[in-house]
Amino acid sequence: VMFLLLAGAGVTTAQVQPRLLPAEQEISLKYGAERLGKRQDADMKRFRDNRLGAFIHWGLYAIPGGEWNGEMYGGAAEWLKAWAKVPADEWLKLMEQWNPTRFNPKAWAKMAKKMGVKYVKITTKHHEGFCLWPSKYTQYTVAQTPYKKDILGEMVKAYNDEGIDVHFYFSVLDWSHPDYRYDIKSEEDEIAFARFLEFTDNQLKELATRYPTVKDFWFDGTWDASIKKNGWWTAHVEQMLKEMLPGVTVNSRLRADDYGKRHFDSNGHLMGDYESAYERRLSDPVKDLKVTRWDWEACMTVPENQWGYHKDWSLSYVKTPLEVLERIVHAVSMGGNMVVNFGPQPDGDFRSEEKELADAVGRWMSVNGECIYGCDYAGWDKQAWGYYTRKGKEVYMVVFNSPYSRHLVVKTPKDVKITKAVVLNGKEVGVKETARNEYNVDMPAKDSGAPFVIKLQIEDNTNAADKYREALT
Numbered sequence: 001v002m003f004l005l006l007a008g009a010g011v012t013t014a015q016v017q018p019r020l021l022p023a024e025q026e027i028s029l030k031y032g033a034e035r036l037g038k039r040q041d042a043d044m045k046r047f048r049d050n051r052l053g054a055f056i057h058w059g060l061y062a063i064p065g066g067e068w069n070g071e072m073y074g075g076a077a078e079w080l081k082a083w084a085k086v087p088a089d090e091w092l093k094l095m096e097q098w099n100p101t102r103f104n105p106k107a108w109a110k111m112a113k114k115m116g117v118k119y120v121k122i123t124t125k126h127h128e129g130f131c132l133w134p135s136k137y138t139q140y141t142v143a144q145t146p147y148k149k150d151i152l153g154e155m156v157k158a159y160n161d162e163g164i165d166v167h168f169y170f171s172v173l174d175w176s177h178p179d180y181r182y183d184i185k186s187e188e189d190e191i192a193f194a195r196f197l198e199f200t201d202n203q204l205k206e207l208a209t210r211y212p213t214v215k216d217f218w219f220d221g222t223w224d225a226s227i228k229k230n231g232w233w234t235a236h237v238e239q240m241l242k243e244m245l246p247g248v249t250v251n252s253r254l255r256a257d258d259y260g261k262r263h264f265d266s267n268g269h270l271m272g273d274y275e276s277a278y279e280r281r282l283s284d285p286v287k288d289l290k291v292t293r294w295d296w297e298a299c300m301t302v303p304e305n306q307w308g309y310h311k312d313w314s315l316s317y318v319k320t321p322l323e324v325l326e327r328i329v330h331a332v333s334m335g336g337n338m339v340v341n342f343g344p345q346p347d348g349d350f351r352s353e354e355k356e357l358a359d360a361v362g363r364w365m366s367v368n369g370e371c372i373y374g375c376d377y378a379g380w381d382k383q384a385w386g387y388y389t390r391k392g393k394e395v396y397m398v399v400f401n402s403p404y405s406r407h408l409v410v411k412t413p414k415d416v417k418i419t420k421a422v423v424l425n426g427k428e429v430g431v432k433e434t435a436r437n438e439y440n441v442d443m444p445a446k447d448s449g450a451p452f453v454i455k456l457q458i459e460d461n462t463n464a465a466d467k468y469r470e471a472l473t
């Protein structure tokens, strides 16, 4: 009854507590979470320690770049087919123009390396149905364009040669396929959608077979009723990929359970290996700490809403490198990964804003990356000056806001004391205890004019004498 009441209130069980009902009272699920708690194997640790990734949204949508029949659309450029109501066969004619003559996979990989990303998520197939690999199961692939070559294979090789992991974005929703159904309302729907699911299985097996170095599948386009009514298939896909590629990670957005619950099953347990619902948004680092309990990955656009290439970025606010950097640190400070989006031009080059962004983030990461890579939620109360991240016994203060007091207030957990503070790539700074578990950490003498990182050394402080005896009240 409790579960139904809560579900009725629209409060997802995950928002209430990790385990809504005592274990023995949980409802039995055939297609719910296979595991409780974070995956702790080496492949998941690598996914987690990588922390910073880049998204590549590249498809036919890059060619029109948000403009159709002379009209500019402000919606997401990769959804232009929908905004301009373009029939699939007309949209797919864009394949005749797919010929990125300036595409240089080595240059792409060098740009990612310099930015400091440890992995790149590539849209193998977006909702439009155009495949960046020569799939045998559809005519809408790169092989049937003037470019002809396996462009996905070229990207995978170039990134891997630079030591960068490759993750595959895959849209289940496929506007090019006659058997796709938004809902299952008839026997005919049932039969057609069964064919569609088999087609999708075949494409996924093709990707896993052709590109065995892929480390992750990030599913999208799984919000329709047709998928929610086939939760069994989402569990089958995760299992199939993990049998083909042991260690591979899969995002929560793929999954629907026996009752169509997505991301978290009807008992409130995360499905897949990490939550992938933080798209262009992040949890409040003071008021909403629930995500610190599981693995998660956020993704973000640089303009307000453009994933694919859009000709006119003046239509919305474009985040500065500093604003992108703050989101990266914010995510890691709460135990998540951040994927920054790039929408390559139809000619295969990147727009200047994206090149400049990659450069600026890379310069900061080259000095301060140790507060990101392999770091996690510190569990300390956030302060106004910025964010904490933590790696073992080291806590990093990532300072975005300099206080007029010239002191950075730090409140440590009860049994922790600070023994040293050093600016990354800089000097030691003073630490003064101001009250029980409270310290003033000095600002560096020289203002670098950019966010900086102070590395704290901490010690166990459990049996320290209590010198702050309060007056009896």
Ligand SMILES: C[C@@H]1O/C(=N\OC(=O)Nc2ccccc2)[C@@H](O)[C@H](O)[C@@H]1O
Pocket: 076, 078, 079, 220, 221, 223, 276, 277, 278, 279, 299, 307
């Ligand atoms: C990364 C983005 O992913 C999408 N859709 O996102 C979602 O469905 N987002 C979502 C849905 C439910 C909860 C939270 C986020 C796509 O439609 C879009 O073109 C882009 O590829």
